[in-house]
Structures are given as structure tokens and as C-alpha cells.
Amino acid sequence: MYSLLVLLSTTLVLTHSQNCGYNSCPQWDPNALNVHLVPHSHDDLGWLKTVDKYYFQDVQNVIGSVIGALKQNPDRKFIQVETAFFKKWWDHQNDLVKRDVIKLVNNGQLEISNGGWSMNDEATVNYQSTIDQYTLGLRYLEDTLGPCARPKSAWAIDTFGHSREQASIVAQLGFDSTFFMRLDYRDREKRLKEKTADLLWQGSQNLNNSNIFTSVFYRGTYSYPDGFCFDIVCNDEPIIDDANSPDYNYEEKVDDFADFVRGQADKYPTNNIFVAMGDDVRYQAAWTNFLNIDRLIKGFELFPRNYTNKPIKLLYSSPACYTKAVNDYVTANNYKLEVKTDDFLPYATDGYGYWSGFYVSRPATKRFERIGNNFLQIAKQIAAVSNQPYENKITPLKEAMGVIQHHDAITGTEKQDVLKDYHRMLYSAIEEANELVDPLLSTIISGTDDHFQFKTCLMSNISSCSPSRSNKFTVAVYNPLSRVVSSPIEIPVSAKAWSIVDPDGNEVANQVESTIIDFSYVNNVPTSPYTCYFIAKDLPPLGYKIFTFTKVESRRSELTFGNSNTSFEIDEDSGLIKSITMNGVTMDVSQDLYYYKSGSYSGAYIFVPLVNEKFRVAEGKVKTTPISGSVYQGVVQEFAPWAKQIVKVYHGDDSHIEIEWIVGPIDLVSENVGKEVVSVFTTSLKTEGNFYTDSNGREMLKRTRNYRPTFDYTNEEPIAGNYHPITSRIVLKDEEKALELAVLNDRAQGGTSLKDGQVEIMIQRNCPHNDFGRVGDSINDQEYGQGVITRGRHYIVLGPTSGNGVKSLAAIQRDVAQRKLLPPWAFVTNQEVSQRLKNTQFSSLKVPLSENVQILTLEPWNNSTILLRLEHILERNEDENLSQEVTVDLSDLFTTFTITKLVEMTLGGNIPLEESVRLKWPGLENVQSKKLDGFKVTLAPMQIRTFVATVVY
Incomplete structure (x- = not known):
């Protein structure tokens, strides 16, 4: 458990x-016109420098300098944002010094805003990872600084557009505002004009x-107003208030600032305005700033x-205090603010700066982030059911x-060196967490300390797995979902023929193919030159099955050609998919790989094609090689030496068709022109310019080509x-025919529908330019002496909106999305x-x-307690039966412990729900x-409920 308070600090927390x-x-x-001045420093957890270099060169100076300056004047305020940096400093x-910090937190001078481990992105993150990173940060603050460190405002000043699900999450954390x-x-421009x-x-x-x-x-920056940056790295004139000085500028500075705030006040609805007084790693000399x-x-x-x-009137203030002032004003005047229901994506700085x-x-x-999340959930679950305390070996992965x-x-x-540092950090953390999981899993399996x-x-994405290179090895397949699932499993192997035996001693059909x-x-x-595929059937919820692999001399393949319910047809002339049959519908669907040529404006942030035209990757017919075996049937497609796919239908799984793609190294079109590769699906669906994308893996948003709901596009x-x-799926709907096609992915991507009935998803980018110097590096990464090769998967679901007669197509998509977000994990040993x-x-x-409920979080908390989150995974009206309230009885649910007490918390797990009181706004009511x-928990569609549960093992 994060708990670093000394006894004296604890007393201060309770007293003040x-x-x-x-x-x-x-x-x-x-x-008056109240001008809320908010001193802040934006401290990136890596960007142009690694996390450690930012901390040791800059951030430690910021926090230390600020603490000293705040002590000099009780009116001064400062907001601390990134908890990862604060922990590094606190340690x-x-x-x-810790005593001084707690006193400043308790009197409101040092205010925590946001409070997450980082200031997370909002476009490419999955909601589970966002909730986890807030949980980590908020818990550390609660344990270290006490209840006064609970943030009331989100602070997302540097993210590149803003998702609706992020707004929902921070509201459920108990926050009152976001900035x-x-x-x-x-x-x-429209909002400022219309206030x-x-x-x-x-x-x-x-x-x-x-x-x-x-x-x-007010402006497209979180920096000080021009001329009012007073840190040692700034060149603005200081305020000189000595009237005898030849450089006296006091009244001039006041006039300049008054002109600035008058312009801003014209654009906001109340007599309160908000002015950020900070920038990247500012306040390294906090005394001169505050003075x-x-x-x-x-x-x-x-x-x-x-x-x-x-x-x-100028005030030292904070995001929370500004929120309270606006709330007081609108409440007193019964003023109703505009209500927004969509998102703020994509972000554009001008007509070409998307x-x-x-x-x-x-x-x-x-993709690596998704793998890390998958393993983190499994590690926390196994630790929780094994009666392990808040374990240090899991903390680095969190x-x-x-x-x-x-x-x-x-x-x-x-930058590329920072990218490598992120990968190093995550890889090491997963390996360290595995040092905890191995003995816990081994103990459950053996009943001993073996x-x-x-x-x-x-x-395994590059066909490397040391234990499976043996002639005999064992695989424990763990299912992190709360329901029984069957799933294809892939293991790199060194031989062509294997015998696999399940826990009941039954032979398991398998299929060995050469690597892609x-x-x-x-x-x-x-x-390894081969991959062995098998179906791990009926994996128990939050549990595992053991499979034993033995190399055999030879094995005759059972040639099967498909699935009567789900299949696809290849066009003989083009080598491309021609049609797909699924859920009782045969639909004309083609899929091909294209690329955009990218010029000097495309880079890490921005996508702007050189010309508004796509170019095929394949120069003619796509080379195809059929595959048929006892696990799946499909076809290998070669579009170019650097672009291949395997289209698969797994026997016994009617829910989707899988496309496994591998792209790279991407050759540049010419010396200064890159390639941005897209997978394009074309159908005859009449979509009238509309398509749907998910918000961080949860709710779906309707998109309309060349349109925005809140301003003129x-x-x-x-x-x-x-x-x-697209973090989970993109969907086309033909309302007249009541047909849908969905493409789901295994990582965050971008996509669109540029023509009716067509979807395109970008899968890889090679851009030799750098967005005019924003980050200073191109997107032309090298690995193992060549351009990066990227491997991934798309999952196709189509059929009538009504579904397969058992559940709707939307519910089928939710099921597939969950199984791909948290797939079973193969633990391999050659012992x-x-x-x-x-x-x-x-x-x-x-x-x-039930299949509409998932245990989102199960992890050790304090002594004899666990953190437990339950979520309803469907939206209202997505399925006639499954989109209803559902009740889960927790009284006798778990096999290794019994819950004796439940305390409901806010989403972050840091505040008892009964203590969380949010501001009320005219015209809106929070339900x-x-x-x-008792121990029965009722969930409405899309609801997540969080509990600290006391348990007895």
C-alpha cells in the first residue's frame, strides 16, 4: 500500500x-470583473526528454521551488498535476519538508488538479487504462497527503482533442469541472463569439x-499572457515598481494586463474569467514568478x-475555485450554460492542420499498451484471489x-529515444509482475510452494517464446473475463506436429502453420519457424485450464473448409475478398490495402495527404495461398513483399472473421514522400454519409462526413x-435494410468513411518529416537494422441489426470487443x-x-480488502434483453474468499460515495x-460501480 505519512503529518491532515x-x-x-490567476507548470512525463531526464533536470526544481515560495505568502496558490512526478519528488x-507540503495542501495553497498518474491522452486510450491510471494517482495522493488532496477539477491542457468518455470518467471520479x-x-471562434x-x-x-x-x-495556449512570463527561462520584462528607477513600468504593466483581460471578459458568460499563469516546466524559480x-x-x-x-479584481485562484465562482454566479442568476453532447475530436489548428x-x-x-493492460488485469486478479497484499511487484506495472x-x-x-525508454519501462514492469504471478499461479495449480x-x-509477435522451443511444454491459459469463453490460442513452436491434451485428458485439435x-x-x-493454433474451449471465468504439448513425428491434417454459418469468398481475378456470409446474411464486401502519399505537413501529430488520392499497395492481382486445418481455414494474401494478410475463420466461432495483417518495412515513395497505409472495406450499404466510432472503447458516437454538430465545418x-x-470499432449502418458492418481492432487507430458503404482504417505510417519541428523527429522508426515491421488484427462482424436471433449485432460486437481487449493469456513453461x-x-x-456484466477491476487494496468494480457493458437500446438493468449477487460469488462488507466509492476508489457531493447546475440534476x-448490486446500461470490499479468505 502507498502509505508514506509520518505520524505528525497524519495529525496535520486530520486537524486542518x-x-x-x-x-x-x-x-x-x-x-467586479474577477480575474482568477492560476499558477501552474506543465510537466510532460516524457516527450523531448525521458521521464527521468525531465524530472532530474527540471521538475524537481519546479516542485521544490514552489513549496518554498508558497510558504512566504498565504495568498499564493499553485496547482500540482502529474502524480508520477510528485511521488518521485516526495520520495x-x-x-x-513533507510536513510543510501537507500543511500547504490542507490550507488550499497547494491544490491538486487532475491527480492522475499522468495527464492521459483522450483519443487513443482505452477507458480501463484511463480509470486505472487515475486510481493509481488518486490513491497515492489520498494515502500520502490525506483528503485535502482530492482533486475537484480535471486539467487536460495539453491533450490533442477531448473525448466524451473522458468527460464521463472525470465526472464519475467526483470532479466538478474540466479545463x-x-x-x-x-x-x-464560435464559442468565444457566442460566450x-x-x-x-x-x-x-x-x-x-x-x-x-x-x-x-481563451487562447490556443496554456502559457502566461504575452509579456507576463516571469520565470528564469523567460525574457519578459519584470514588473519594476520602484518609481525612482529609470526602468519603472508598474502602471504600464497594469494597463497591458487590463487590456488583455478586457478582451477575454468580452468572450465569457459571467463576471469571472480564468488566466493560466504558467507553461512547460515553469516555476523553476518560483520566487520571482510569485513576486x-x-x-x-x-x-x-x-x-x-x-x-x-x-x-x-485579480485573485490567486485555481481551476476548482474558478468553477465554484462560476457556479455561484449561474446559481444566483439562474443562468443556464450551454450543454454539449458530442466530443471535441478531431482537433484542428487550421483548415489543413488536423x-x-x-x-x-x-x-x-x-498494441504494447493493450498487452500491458491485459497482463495487469490478470496479475491483479490472481493476486486478489491468492490473498496477496498490495504487492510491490505489481506496482511498477501499474x-x-x-x-x-x-x-x-x-x-x-x-522522440525516438523516449519511445524506447517507454518500451523498456513497460517490458521490465511486465517481467517483474510475472515474478509475482508465476509462484501464485504455480501454487494454485500444484497445491504446494512449487x-x-x-x-x-x-x-510471440515475432515468433519467439523460449519455453515452447522444447519438445514438451505446458501452457496455462488464463481467462480474465467474468464469463466462460472459448478462444483461439497461438504458440510459436519449432516443429510441425504436436499432440495437445486438455485437463480432462482429451486430445485437442491443433493446426501448425509457417509463420506469416x-x-x-x-x-x-x-x-521459431512455425505457429501452433488450438482452441482453448470453455475457459472458466477469472480462471485457467492446463494444456500439455508434446512433439510428435507427424500428424495428418484434417482438411476442413469452413464454417457453415461464417465464411468469405475470394475473387479469383483479383485475389481480394469478394463477399462475406455471417449471421444469416451474405454481403458483397471487398477489402484492399492502399496508401496515401504524405508530404511535409504529415508527421507524428498531423495527417495531411500530399494529394487527395489513395494508391494501391498491390500492383496487380494479390497472390493468395489457401490454408485449411482443424482450427481455422483461410487464405494468405500477399499484396507486396512488405504487406501480407491472413484472413481466417475459426471453426466453432461464428462471431467474426479475423484479418491478421503485417506491414513493413515501408519503402518511401521517394526521398521526401512517405506512405500512410490504410485497409479499405467496400460494401453496397447505403449509409447516407454516416458512420459510428467508439469513445475510448465504450459508448458509440455518430459521425457524419463533412459535418460537425456544433459548428460550421x-x-x-x-x-x-x-x-x-477508433479505439474499439467503427460501424456502418444501412437503416433501410437494417444491416450493419463493423470492423474492430486490437489497438487504437484512426479511420473514416469517405464514401457511402466504405470504411478505411489507417494501420501504419512512415513519414519522413516532423510536423514542422513540433517533436523534431520523423515517424520513420528503425528496428533490427531496418524499418519497423508492424503486425496486427482486424475483426469483421456483419449481419442484420437484429443479430443472430439470440442477441443483436451490437451485443455481438460488444462481446467480440471484450474478448479482444482482454483475451486469454498463455503462461508457458518447459518444466x-x-x-x-x-x-x-x-x-x-x-x-x-451474465454476458452483459464484467468485473472490470479485482485487485488487492488494504489489509483484508479488495477493490472491486462491476460494469454493465451495453448501452441502452443496444439489445432487447441485454440492455436492461442487471443485478449481481456478491454474497457467495467468489471461490477463495467471502465478502463481508461493501463500501461504495467514487470511480477512482479514493472517496466513499456518500462523501462525494458535486456542485449542482441550473437545469441539470445528478441522479x-x-x-x-445487502450484497446485491444493480447496474444500469453502461454503469460502472466501484467498491472497497472487506473479505475473509
Whole structure:
């Protein structure tokens, strides 16, 4: 458990907690223009420098300098944002400094905003990882600084556009507001003109408690107003208040600042405005910053300046205090702010500056993050059911995953050496967590303290897994979902023929194929030439099954050609998919690979094609090689030496068709022109310009080509301007025929529908330019002495909207999405274990949960407690039966422990729900969850409920 408080600090937390929060806000004047000055420093968890270099060169100076400056004047305020950096700083401080910090937190001078481990991206992250990184940060703050460190505002000033699900999450964390600067330039202009830059944002179309006050920055920057940066790295003139000095400029500075705030005040709806006083790693010399701001505030008292006959009053403030002031104003005047129901994506700085390239940049990182999340959930589950305390070997993985969510990490917008450091950090953390999982899993399996040395084959994407190179090995396949699943499993192997035996001693059908490409180019890593496929059937919820592999001399393949319910047809002339049959419907569907040529404007952040035209990867007919076996049937397609696919239908799985693609190294079109590769699906569906994308893996948003719901869209860039983030799926619907096609993915990507009935998803980018120097590196990464090769999967679901007669197509898509987000994990060992297998299969649940409910989180918390989250995975009206309220009885659900007490918490797990009171806004009402009925938890569609559960093992 994170708990670093000394006894004296604990006393301070308990004594002074009533002085923090809104109680510590400055008094604003209803008869004045109140200017809320917010000192801050934006500290990236990696970007141009690694995390450690930013900390040791810059951030430690910021925090240390700020603490000293705050102590000098009780009116001063500062907001601390990135918890990862704060922990790193805190760990180096003595008890006296810690005592000072807690006192500053308790009196509201040092206010925590956001509070997550990082300031996460909002376009390319999955909701589970976002919730986890907030949970990690908020818990550390609670344990270290006490209740006064609970944030009331989100602070997303540097993320590249803003998702609706993020708004929903921060509202469920108990926050009252969110602040940011990056939105479409046309949207900003309209909001400032109409005074709607302060608004209420409805983060969910399903939940009644998802509204959050949102404030959009006046300018497209989070920096000080021009001329008012006073840090040692700035060149602005200081405020010189000595009237005898020849450089005296006091009144001039007051006039300049008054002119600035008058311009801003014209654009906002109340007599309160918000001015950010900071920038990247500022306040390294906090004393000079605060001294000048002190003088500025005093200057408006000495030399009064007015705005529309009202005095201008400057205040040290914070995002939370500004929110409270606006709330007081609108409540007193019954003023109803505008309500927004869509998102702020994509972000554009001008007609050609669409920040939609980062949806795809560094796709290997985006996939690695999903793998890290998958393993983290499994590690936490196994630790929880094994009665392990808050385990230090899992903590580094939580922290690494928190860092990867940072808006310059998962986005791919960092320098290449920083990218490698992120990968190093995550890989090491997974390996360390495996050191915990191996003995726990081994103990469950053997009933003894034996260690089977189970390995996680993190390099199986390049066909490398050391234990499976043996002639005999054992695989424990763990299912992290709360229901029974059957899943294809792939293991790199060194031989063509294998016998696989399941826990009941039954022979398991398997299929061995040559790897999609020859991976022997990978230096100093042993790779296998084959992949063995089998179906792990009926894996128990939150549990495992054991499979034993033995090499055999030869095996006759059972040639089967498909699945009567799900199939596809290849066009003999083109080698492309021609049609797909699924859920009782045969639909004409073609799929091909294309690329855009990218010029000097495309880079890590921005996507702008050189010309508005796609070019085929294949120069003619695609070479095809049929595959048929006892696990799947399909076809290998070769579009070019650097672009291949395998289209697969797994026997016994009617839910989807899988396309496994591998792209790279991408050759450049010419010396200064890159390639941005897209997978294009073409159908005859009549979609009328509409398509649907997910928001961070949860709710779906309707998109319309060349249209935005809240401002007039201009079509200077018809391709990039229509790209949206896809973290889970993109869907086409033919309303007249009641047919749908969905493409689901295994990582965050970008996509669109540029023509009716057509979907395209970008899968890889090679851009030799660098967005005009924003990050300084191109997207032309090298690995093993050549351009990067990227491997991934798409999953196709189609059919009538009504589905397959059992559940709707939307419900089928939700099921597939969950199974691909948290697939079963193969733990592999080549140790001799056959004589030590006591429990060859195991489940943490006595009964599976219904398919519309998932245990989102199960992890050790404090002594004898666990953190437990339940989620309803469907939206309202997605399925006639499954989109209903559902009740889960927790009283006798788990096999290794019994829950004796439940305390419902806010989403972050840091505040008891009964203690969380959010601000009320005119015209809106927050509806609370249904109360518990003993240990019975009722979930409405899309609802997540969080509990700290006391348990007995």
C-alpha cells in the first residue's frame, strides 16, 4: 500500500482538512470583473526528454521551488498535476519538508488538479487504462497527503482533442469541472463569439451523473499572457515598481494586463474569467514568478482599472475555485450554460492542420499498451484471489501503464529515444509482475510452494517464446473475463506436429502453420519457424485450464473448409475478398490495402495527404495461398513483399472473421514522400454519409462526413478532416435494410468513411518529416537494422441489426470487443509438471456472470480488502434483453474468499460515495445509483460501480 505519512503529518491532515477545497477559495466580488490567476507548470512525463531526464533536470526544481515560495505568502496558490512526478519528488524529501507540503495542501495553497498518474491522452486510450491510471494517482495522493488532496477539477491542457468518455470518467471520479485549450479552431471562434466557452458537457448518453462543467481556454495556449512570463527561462520584462528607477513600468504593466483581460471578459458568460499563469516546466524559480504576480495583483489595487464600469479584481485562484465562482454566479442568476453532447475530436489548428495522425503513429506502442493492460488485469486478479497484499511487484506495472497513458506516450508523439525508454519501462514492469504471478499461479495449480517458472511470451509477435522451443511444454491459459469463453490460442513452436491434451485428458485439435513471414532477421533472439493454433474451449471465468504439448513425428491434417454459418469468398481475378456470409446474411464486401502519399505537413501529430488520392499497395492481382486445418481455414494474401494478410475463420466461432495483417518495412515513395497505409472495406450499404466510432472503447458516437454538430465545418482537407479515433470499432449502418458492418481492432487507430458503404482504417505510417519541428523527429522508426515491421488484427462482424436471433449485432460486437481487449493469456513453461498437477483447471467465480456484466477491476487494496468494480457493458437500446438493468449477487460469488462488507466509492476508489457531493447546475440534476440490497448490486446500461470490499479468505 502507498502509505508514506509520518505520524505528525497524519495529525496535520486530520486537524486542518476543513480549510481546503472550496473553503480555501478567495472571495470573489459580484460587482467586479474577477480575474482568477492560476499558477501552474506543465510537466510532460516524457516527450523531448525521458521521464527521468525531465524530472532530474527540471521538475524537481519546479516542485521544490514552489513549496518554498508558497510558504512566504498565504495568498499564493499553485496547482500540482502529474502524480508520477510528485511521488518521485516526495520520495527524496525529509519529514520536515513533507510536513510543510501537507500543511500547504490542507490550507488550499497547494491544490491538486487532475491527480492522475499522468495527464492521459483522450483519443487513443482505452477507458480501463484511463480509470486505472487515475486510481493509481488518486490513491497515492489520498494515502500520502490525506483528503485535502482530492482533486475537484480535471486539467487536460495539453491533450490533442477531448473525448466524451473522458468527460464521463472525470465526472464519475467526483470532479466538478474540466479545463482544456485544444479544440477545433472554428469551434473556439464560435464559442468565444457566442460566450459558450464555459459550458456543461454531458459525458454519457446513458448515465445521469456524467455532466461536468467545462472551461475552454481563451487562447490556443496554456502559457502566461504575452509579456507576463516571469520565470528564469523567460525574457519578459519584470514588473519594476520602484518609481525612482529609470526602468519603472508598474502602471504600464497594469494597463497591458487590463487590456488583455478586457478582451477575454468580452468572450465569457459571467463576471469571472480564468488566466493560466504558467507553461512547460515553469516555476523553476518560483520566487520571482510569485513576486511579480504579487505586484500585479497589488497594482490593480493601487491603480484601479475598470471593465464596463466594474473594477477589475485579480485573485490567486485555481481551476476548482474558478468553477465554484462560476457556479455561484449561474446559481444566483439562474443562468443556464450551454450543454454539449458530442466530443471535441478531431482537433484542428487550421483548415489543413488536423491532428489525426497521432491516432495511428507508432502502432507497435499502441498494441504494447493493450498487452500491458491485459497482463495487469490478470496479475491483479490472481493476486486478489491468492490473498496477496498490495504487492510491490505489481506496482511498477501499474506505474508504467500510468506513464504510457501520457499524451506524448501512447500517442507516438515523442522522440525516438523516449519511445524506447517507454518500451523498456513497460517490458521490465511486465517481467517483474510475472515474478509475482508465476509462484501464485504455480501454487494454485500444484497445491504446494512449487514454482513452475511460467513465462509470458511477450515476443510471440515475432515468433519467439523460449519455453515452447522444447519438445514438451505446458501452457496455462488464463481467462480474465467474468464469463466462460472459448478462444483461439497461438504458440510459436519449432516443429510441425504436436499432440495437445486438455485437463480432462482429451486430445485437442491443433493446426501448425509457417509463420506469416520469416522472423530470422531479428538479431540475438531465437525465433521459431512455425505457429501452433488450438482452441482453448470453455475457459472458466477469472480462471485457467492446463494444456500439455508434446512433439510428435507427424500428424495428418484434417482438411476442413469452413464454417457453415461464417465464411468469405475470394475473387479469383483479383485475389481480394469478394463477399462475406455471417449471421444469416451474405454481403458483397471487398477489402484492399492502399496508401496515401504524405508530404511535409504529415508527421507524428498531423495527417495531411500530399494529394487527395489513395494508391494501391498491390500492383496487380494479390497472390493468395489457401490454408485449411482443424482450427481455422483461410487464405494468405500477399499484396507486396512488405504487406501480407491472413484472413481466417475459426471453426466453432461464428462471431467474426479475423484479418491478421503485417506491414513493413515501408519503402518511401521517394526521398521526401512517405506512405500512410490504410485497409479499405467496400460494401453496397447505403449509409447516407454516416458512420459510428467508439469513445475510448465504450459508448458509440455518430459521425457524419463533412459535418460537425456544433459548428460550421469547412472542407479544405476532405480526408484528414474526416478521420476520427477508433479505439474499439467503427460501424456502418444501412437503416433501410437494417444491416450493419463493423470492423474492430486490437489497438487504437484512426479511420473514416469517405464514401457511402466504405470504411478505411489507417494501420501504419512512415513519414519522413516532423510536423514542422513540433517533436523534431520523423515517424520513420528503425528496428533490427531496418524499418519497423508492424503486425496486427482486424475483426469483421456483419449481419442484420437484429443479430443472430439470440442477441443483436451490437451485443455481438460488444462481446467480440471484450474478448479482444482482454483475451486469454498463455503462461508457458518447459518444466516437468505432469506429476505435480493438482488443479488442472480453476475459476475464481462459483458461477459465471451474465454476458452483459464484467468485473472490470479485482485487485488487492488494504489489509483484508479488495477493490472491486462491476460494469454493465451495453448501452441502452443496444439489445432487447441485454440492455436492461442487471443485478449481481456478491454474497457467495467468489471461490477463495467471502465478502463481508461493501463500501461504495467514487470511480477512482479514493472517496466513499456518500462523501462525494458535486456542485449542482441550473437545469441539470445528478441522479445517484440505486442503493445496495445487502450484497446485491444493480447496474444500469453502461454503469460502472466501484467498491472497497472487506473479505475473509
